[in-house]
Amino acid sequence: MASRLIDYCLTHRTDFKTSFFYCREDDPNQNNCLAIYKSLLVQMLVHHPDLLPSCYEKTLKGSEMLNDETVARALIGLFCNADVNHFIIIDGIDEIEAPQRKPLLQFFTGLVDKCDTYKPGKVRVMFLGHDLADYQQLKCMESATIIRLETKIIQKDIQLFVAEKAKKLKEKFSLTDEELYTAKELTLKRSDGSTTLT
Secondary structure, three states, X not given: OHHHHHHHHHHHOOOEEEXXXXXXXXXXXXXXXXXXXXXXXXXXXXXXXXXXXXXXXXHHOOOOOOOOHHHHHHHHHHHHHOXXXXXXXXXXXXXXXXXXXXXXXXXXXHHHHHHHHHOOOOEEEEEEOOOOHHHHHOHHHOOOOOOOOOHHHHHHHHHHHHHHHHHHHHHHHOOOHHHHHHHHHHHHHOOOOOOOOO
């Protein structure tokens, strides 16, 4: 779902600059605040190459390598204060350990709230993940909108999407009907986000 949203934003919402990050279950070393900030900053720098001198000046106060979360947050704030609208999409937020997740959520919700005081809608951040109900208890999420997508609600949409993609895969890879059926069944079994198959 995140990929579809990102593609849509990049293709159809050119009035916004879109930056994104995928947290990966198989790469826990990258699922931390600093790694996420650095990845987003690289993308933001591509959107705003004119801000490179300001970024360089800020990093000179620290070290040549960006290894400080405070500096990274300040740089993201600098980009978000530029005269451009931003979408930031972070997928797999549940893959981040709780001690890292809370400050990340606090930073981005604070950034959105701050930008909304002078230009509502200028910066929008979307976090995607499983079991987000506990986030509603976090004080930093009071201004956020949390939408739960239950598998049973979107199951029909998933089936339609898989059926459409299956037609293209059958032609591309010359799959038999049996192979295609197996691939569709395995995909639908995992559509609830689980990683195990029975």
